[in-house]
Amino acid sequence: AQTVTQSQPEMSVQEAETVTLSCTYDTSESNYYLFWYKQPPSRQMILVIRQEAYKQQNATENRFSVNFQKAAKSFSLKISDSQLGDTAMYFCAFMKPTNDYKLSFGAGTTVTVRA
Amino acid sequence: DVKVTQSSRYLVKRTGEKVFLECVQDMDHENMFWYRQDPGLGLRLIYFSYDVKMKEKGDIPEGYSVSREKKERFSLILESASTNQTSMYLCASKTGTGGGNTEAFFGQGTRLTVV
Numbered sequence: 001a002q003t004v005t006q007s008q009p010e011m012s013v014q015e016a017e018t019v020t021l022s023c024t025y026d027t028s029e030s031n032y033y034l035f036w037y038k039q040p041p042s043r044q045m046i047l048v049i050r051q052e053a054y055k056q057q058n059a060t061e062n063r064f065s066v067n068f069q070k071a072a073k074s075f076s077l078k079i080s081d082s083q084l085g086d087t088a089m090y091f092c093a094f095m096k097p098t099n100d101y102k103l104s105f106g107a108g109t110t111v112t113v114r115a
Numbered sequence: 116d117v118k119v120t121q122s123s124r125y126l127v128k129r130t131g132e133k134v135f136l137e138c139v140q141d142m143d144h145e146n147m148f149w150y151r152q153d154p155g156l157g158l159r160l161i162y163f164s165y166d167v168k169m170k171e172k173g174d175i176p177e178g179y180s181v182s183r184e185k186k187e188r189f190s191l192i193l194e195s196a197s198t199n200q201t202s203m204y205l206c207a208s209k210t211g212t213g214g215g216n217t218e219a220f221f222g223q224g225t226r227l228t229v230v
Binding site for chain 1: 146148150155156157158159160163165171173203205207209211214215216218219221223224
């Protein structure tokens with residue numbers, strides 16, 4: 001399995017502030033996909049954002065954006081204007097472009113947004 | 116509205132029991148997955164299937180088996196449950212097209228406790 005590392009077990013942020021979650025990965029592949037998933041207390045995993053390694057432009061989805069540094073094998077997630085509903089566990093995940101579509105996940109970062 | 120449904124949200128079983136975890140998807144997806152989620156370890160792949168009656172081992176298949184007799188249903192079987200299989204189990208499905216540009220959808224998880 002690919003190695004995906006999330007070094008921050010927990011983070012806390014004030015409502016309306018910005019928080020950045022880090023993720024590094026290890027691979028010898030040249031093309032692959034990276035994802036951030038959100039798991040709120042309801043336990044429903046939700047895809048937040050995805051990035052294809054061949055695309056140099058960083059992906060953005062509303063208040064969520066990534067900083068993809070391919071050479072450094074780094075894929076951080078920035079949550080801007082944090083909202084109470086952003087409180088969740090966030091998982092970074094890696095997928096090779098093979099037909100099995102297996103995801104390799106990091107250990108997760110618990111984000112708490114304070115009112 | 117796409118859906119992956121796991122038969123139980125909570126399950127308590129005794130050591131040595133045979134346990135079945137059921138997962139059904141209504142999206143006609145070819146690929147289905149079983150992950151195990153543990154604190155500090157993230158999600159780890161147990162088994163996956165890319166077609167009816169086809170199965171492949173993931174990263175931690177020991178103590179588990181699977182069955183896929185119909186395209187929409189993927190069952191995880193614990194032949195003889197042990198306390199170290201106490202965990203959250205997540206099922207996912209994904210279409211076989213689009214690579215990483217198509218989303219994997221997750222069920223809401225089954226929290227299994229083996230006593």
